[in-house]
Amino acid sequence: xxxxxxxxxxxxxxxxxxxxxxxxxxxxxxxxxxxxxxxxxxxxxxxxxxxxxxxxxxxxxxxxxxxxxxxxxxxxxxxxxxxxxxxxxxxxxxxxxxxxxxxxxxxxxxxxxxxxxxxxxxxxxxxxxxxxxxxxxxxxxxxxxxxxxxxxxxxxxxxxxxxxxxxxxxxxxxxxxxxxxxxxxxxxxxxxxxxxxxxxxxxxxxxxxxxxxxxxxxxxxxxxxxxxxxxxxxxxxxxxxxxxxxxxxxxxxxxxxxxxxxxxxxxxxxxxxxxxxxxxxxxxxxxxxxxxxxxxxxxxxxxxxxxxxxxxxxxxxxxxxxxxxxxxxxxxxxxxxxxxxxxxxxxxxxxxxxxxxxxxxxxxxxxxxxxxxxxxxxxxxxxxxxxxxxxxxxxxxxxxxxxxxxxxxxxxxxxxxxxxxxxxxxxxxxxxxxxxxxxxxxxxxxxxxxxxxxxxxxxxxxxxxxxxxxxxxxxxxxxxxxxxxxxxxxxxxxxxxxxxxxxxxxxxxxxxxxxxxxxxxxxxxxxxxxxxxxxxxxxxxxxxxxxxxxxxxxxxxxxxxxxxxx
Amino acid sequence: xxxxxxxxxxxxxxxxxxxxxxxxxxxxxxxxxxxxxxxxxxxxxxxxxxxxxxxxxxxxxxxxxxxxxxxxxxxxxxxxxxxxxxxxxxxxxxxxxxxxxxxxxxxxxxxxxxxxxxxxxxxxxxxxxxxxxxxxxxxxxxxxxxxxxxxxxxxxxxxxxxxxxxxxxxxxxxxxxxxxxxxxxxxxxxxxxxxxxx
Ligand code: SF4
Ligand code: SF4
Numbered sequence: 001x002x003x004x005x006x007x008x009x010x011x012x013x014x015x016x017x018x019x020x021x022x023x024x025x026x027x028x029x030x031x032x033x034x035x036x037x038x039x040x041x042x043x044x045x046x047x048x049x050x051x052x053x054x055x056x057x058x059x060x061x062x063x064x065x066x067x068x069x070x071x072x073x074x075x076x077x078x079x080x081x082x083x084x085x086x087x088x089x090x091x092x093x094x095x096x097x098x099x100x101x102x103x104x105x106x107x108x109x110x111x112x113x114x115x116x117x118x119x120x121x122x123x124x125x126x127x128x129x130x131x132x133x134x135x136x137x138x139x140x141x142x143x144x145x146x147x148x149x150x151x152x153x154x155x156x157x158x159x160x161x162x163x164x165x166x167x168x169x170x171x172x173x174x175x176x177x178x179x180x181x182x183x184x185x186x187x188x189x190x191x192x193x194x195x196x197x198x199x200x201x202x203x204x205x206x207x208x209x210x211x212x213x214x215x216x217x218x219x220x221x222x223x224x225x226x227x228x229x230x231x232x233x234x235x236x237x238x239x240x241x242x243x244x245x246x247x248x249x250x251x252x253x254x255x256x257x258x259x260x261x262x263x264x265x266x267x268x269x270x271x272x273x274x275x276x277x278x279x280x281x282x283x284x285x286x287x288x289x290x291x292x293x294x295x296x297x298x299x300x301x302x303x304x305x306x307x308x309x310x311x312x313x314x315x316x317x318x319x320x321x322x323x324x325x326x327x328x329x330x331x332x333x334x335x336x337x338x339x340x341x342x343x344x345x346x347x348x349x350x351x352x353x354x355x356x357x358x359x360x361x362x363x364x365x366x367x368x369x370x371x372x373x374x375x376x377x378x379x380x381x382x383x384x385x386x387x388x389x390x391x392x393x394x395x396x397x398x399x400x401x402x403x404x405x406x407x408x409x410x411x412x413x414x415x416x417x418x419x420x421x422x423x424x425x426x427x428x429x430x431x432x433x434x435x436x437x438x439x440x441x442x443x444x445x446x447x448x449x450x451x452x453x454x455x456x457x458x459x460x461x462x463x464x465x466x467x468x469x470x471x472x473x474x475x476x477x478x479x480x481x482x483x484x485x486x487x488x489x490x491x492x493x494x495x496x497x498x499x500x501x502x503x504x505x506x507x508x509x510x511x512x513x514x515x516x517x518x519x520x521x522x523x524x525x526x527x528x529x530x531x532x533x534x535x536x537x538x539x540x541x542x543x544x545x546x547x548x549x550x551x552x553x554x555x556x557x558x559x560x561x562x563x564x565x566x
Numbered sequence: 567x568x569x570x571x572x573x574x575x576x577x578x579x580x581x582x583x584x585x586x587x588x589x590x591x592x593x594x595x596x597x598x599x600x601x602x603x604x605x606x607x608x609x610x611x612x613x614x615x616x617x618x619x620x621x622x623x624x625x626x627x628x629x630x631x632x633x634x635x636x637x638x639x640x641x642x643x644x645x646x647x648x649x650x651x652x653x654x655x656x657x658x659x660x661x662x663x664x665x666x667x668x669x670x671x672x673x674x675x676x677x678x679x680x681x682x683x684x685x686x687x688x689x690x691x692x693x694x695x696x697x698x699x700x701x702x703x704x705x706x707x708x709x710x711x712x713x714x715x716x717x718x719x720x721x722x723x724x725x726x727x728x729x730x731x732x733x734x735x736x737x738x739x740x741x742x743x744x745x746x747x748x749x750x751x752x753x754x755x756x757x758x759x760x761x762x763x764x
Contacts, residue, residue: 148664152655155669155685256662259696324579331616338608345630345710351696359701360630369610377610388578391571490660490702 003076007032014077018283018497018516021062021075026087029078033093036065036074044068044427045094045414046502047511047528048101050108052082054134059085059110062513064500064528065094068411068425070432075500080110082133089115096414099536107132107246117188122239122565125180131247138247145251145521182223185235189225193233204232207547211240215318215551218561222550224542231542231550236535241565249525254280254494254516257525259351261512264527265563266348267310270303270340271505273353278435279501279512280355283494292357292483293437298370298474299343299352300503301467305378306336307506308418308460309385311558315457316389318555319398325389332381335373342366355492357484367475374471382464390458399454403541403553406451413537416530417508418463419557422456424449429504441473453549453556460558491520498524507531507558531563589614599623629742632697632710634690634726636733647732650707652681657699657708665692666699686728691721706749709738 003011003022010025011032024032036042042065051060058079066073080087089112090097101112102121109130112118120127129136142148150156186206193204205228210221219240225233245264249257261276262269274296281287288296313329337347343362344350352359389395405415410423420427426447430438446462448455496518502511508530515524534557541553590597597603604623607616618625635657639647653670671684700710711733718724739746 146662146664147659151661151664151666152658152668153653153670153679155658155667155687252662253660255660255698259662259694259698328582331612334616335608335610335612342628342630345628345632345697346695349695351698359697372610384578388575392575393568393571396571488702490656490698 003032003035003074006035014075016497018495020498021077023077023079026078026080029076030088030090030093032076033063033065033090036076037093040074041067041069042074043411045090045096046073046509047500047513047526048090048097048104049513049524049526049528050104050110050132051515051524052108052132052134054082057082059108061087061104061110062498063090064511064513066432068427068432072433085110086113087111088113089118091115094414095412096533096536098413099533103532106130107244109133116192117235119184119188120239122242124239125184131244132250138244143251145519146253146256185223185237186225189223189233189235193225202227209550211237216554217314217559218564220554220559220561220564222538222554224547224550226547229546229548231545231547234539234542234550236538238532238535238561238564241561243566245566246525246527250522252522252525253520254492254522255355255490257522258353259349261527262349262351263562264529264566265307265505265507265510265531265560267560268303268307268506269348269350270299270344270352271307271503271510273350274300274436275501275503275505275510276512276514277353277355277501278503279499279514280492280494282499282501283497283514283516284355284492285495286356286485288357289482289485290437290479291361291481294474294478295358295362295483296353296436297438297441298471298478299340299350301471301474302336302339302370304467304506305464306333307558308464309333311506311555312385312389312457312460315453315552315555315558316395318551319395321394325385328385328388332378335377339366339369339373342369354484354488356486357482357488359488361483367478370471371475374468374475378468379465382461382468386461390461395457396454398549398552399452399457399556400450401452401454402545402549403453403456403556404451405537405541407449409537409540410451413540414533415508415537416534417504417506418446418456418459419508419534419537421445421447422459423451429502429509433502435501435503437474438470440477441470443469453552456556456558494518494520494522502528505530507560507563508534527563527566529563529566531557531559531561532566535559535564586614601626627712629744631712632700633695633714634693634711634716635688635699635708635731636711636737637686637728637731638707638709638735638738639732640735647734649682649732650705650735651683651686652705652707653679653683653686654681654704657703660698660702662696662698663692663694665689683728686731688726688731689724690716690726691724706753709742712741 004013010028012023014021014023044066046064046066048063058081061078063076064073078087089101101115104110105118106120106122107130205226207224207226210216211219221237223235223237224231258273261272264272309329309332313326316325340350341347343366344352405423407424410420426445428445431445443466446459446466448459494516496516498515500511500513502509510530511528513526514522517523542550637651639649642648653668655668658666658668667687668683669685670679671682672679697710699708
């Protein structure tokens with residue numbers, strides 16, 4: 001669609017080399033977004049992120065929108081001066097922007113007018129500064145980008161570790177900041193709930209689940225406002241595991257980021273590799289050889305199986321079936337990670353994809369092991385797990401009808417992966433905009449309409465079966481040949497431009513927005529993390545339910561804190 | 567019938583329960599603490615208890631297994647150690663967490679840099695076990711070790727210096743037989759080409 005013709009004033013094509021999309025005047029942003037969503041059918045806001053173009057003295061906010069029916073998306077960009085960065089919020093048009101705009105406020109300091117609850121989200125309230133600004137430096141700042149000069153050839157270090165340790169006086173404990181005991185958070189919870197209850201002699205109860213709680217799958221906190229046992233409102237509180245992955249990513253060289261992506265969702269390192277190398281390969285304009293494409297698909301689907309097995313096992317744990325189902329699922333996972341270990345050298349931190357291919361080839365013995373696993377073992381074991389859990393009346397009572405996220409809401413909140421597909425939206429990046437060789441296989445998008453915890457569980461079961469189907473076909477068609485185009489380079493040349501690489505990760509749409517300026521390091525490296533964005537709809541799923549179901553809902557969203565907090 | 571699903575599930579649990587004893591009986595004396603027992607528990611038709619009883623038992627690791635790097639040297643005829651490393655710095659530049667420090671040696675007379683390291687240090691606390699250093703080293707001089715029991719009571723020993731990093735080529739050949747054979751073949755090929763040219 002030609003947005004430039006529709007809005008002759010204030011919308012121009014982005015004509016920088018290597019870029020695409022539209023540059024929209026900030027005052028027109030809500031109109032343009034409205035048009036895209038209501039008239040053009042771009043019903044899915046995939047990613048919102050900022051870029052600090054320090055030399056041009058401006059911030060750019062980048063929106064990627066797609067149609068769930070499939071096809072390419074639209075990219076719109078809005079600029080704002082670095083001195084006074086204010087933009088209109090899109091939360092009323094795309095509610096899925098809520099957490100992402102908070103993240104931009106947190107990390108870039110761009111204000112969003114009209115945002116219902118603009119507080120920091122990943123960093124703590126007392127943090128001073130906005131770390132993704134290019135002029136912000138971390139306390140252990142050494143150099144703008146790697147490789148650091150001190151490493152070679154003089155190896156300047158005296159005693160471990162000789163880093164230029166300069167902690168700005170106000171970096172971590174800014175003067176004048178006092179702990180507010182989360183008053184802002186609790187006030188926001190009550191405001192959204194419409195104030196206190198009217199009935200005489202009752203009061204809402206504020207309960208914090210976590211951050212140290214076994215059911216939160218990590219260091220994660222849910223602040224819930226309760227009326228008796230019923231959830232009135234709730235807000236996820238995260239960031240306890242925040243490492244400013246994106247800042248590290250901008251200091252790193254391009255290949256240096258691949259092992260770092262392993263540490264996002266640490267159960268699915270191969271899918272994470274996949275998304276990132278796709279983005280950089282788009283920039284470089286290369287494609288891997290056939291054999292590498294097939295092996296990538298096989299490994300990514302094995303990863304999906306592992307992740308879903310884990311998630312199903314731990315959902316049952318959250319429901320109170322302490323570890324028996326989880327261990328039945330993990331037994332199969334062990335066999336798959338044994339394969340990962342033989343192939344990549346590591347059970348979890350695989351670091352195996354490279355730009356233009358893979359790190360190494362897979363030997364015939366391992367191919368045979370994968371074949372045996374998907375032909376002889378996994379199908380029977382999945383059936384057994386199915387027979388074990390699906391019909392169980394307790395599982396049904398705890399899951400069916402719990403944590404409802406209606407279709408429209410799921411779309412609006414930019415839910416992704418099994419959460420979206422259990423709400424009746426058959427949207428899967430592998431079908432909607434096929435990457436790699438996914439268009440060559442026969443498989444179905446797992447989709448169910450129950451919108452509840454039970455159907456999210458069932459969608460994962462279905463997906464394991466579909467993944468097995470894909471792997472079987474890929475193994476049969478696996479061509480011979482090299483697994484890398486050209487010589488592996490430790491400093492590949494990445495032409496200037498932007499790219500958004502997205503894959504259907506086990507948790508949902510995993511996107512990497514990478515901006516290159518032609519140097520060895522990315523200028524911007526952003527992760528669209530499904531574990532993070534899927535939490536936007538969590539309050540909706542929990543409102544009106546019982547507090548005990550919050551744990552079930554969280555288990556059904558299936559978050560991994562390494563990815564949520566980045 | 568209500569409750570049938572629960573009963574069915576309990577039946578499966580019971581089967582697992584019985585299987586775990588049955589498998590233990592069947593493999594009496596061989597199932598635990600023997601290499602074949604470990605192999606059996608990891609095989610694709612494993613049943614019963616599949617846990618490895620670490621630390622009494624250890625999983626055998628594959629050749630590709632990587633933990634932290636070591637530097638390969640060859641034993642010369644005169645008993646000296648010849649480092650393969652030329653201090654080219656590629657590993658230090660590619661290392662994502664930048665945990666390799668290299669001091670290039672220089673000729674004592676002229677002061678010109680020479681192609682071997684005077685000091686080489688890897689901070690193994692910061693090493694993320696990615697394997698890039700080994701992957702991109704053009705001289706097959708740095709390889710990934712498989713020793714993973716690295717816990718210690720204090721951190722001071724966690725910066726490995728040249729002395730601690732050096733391991734003989736025979737060790738590399740022993741733990742990476744396939745890779746070693748491939749590298750040797752390539753080296754022989756390069757050698758042949760060079761003599762052919764000359
Ligand atoms: S180990 Fe290899 S890459 Fe590193 S400096 Fe030595 S020769 Fe170069
Ligand atoms: S394995 Fe990776 S992190 Fe460790 S020293 Fe080598 S390049 Fe650096």
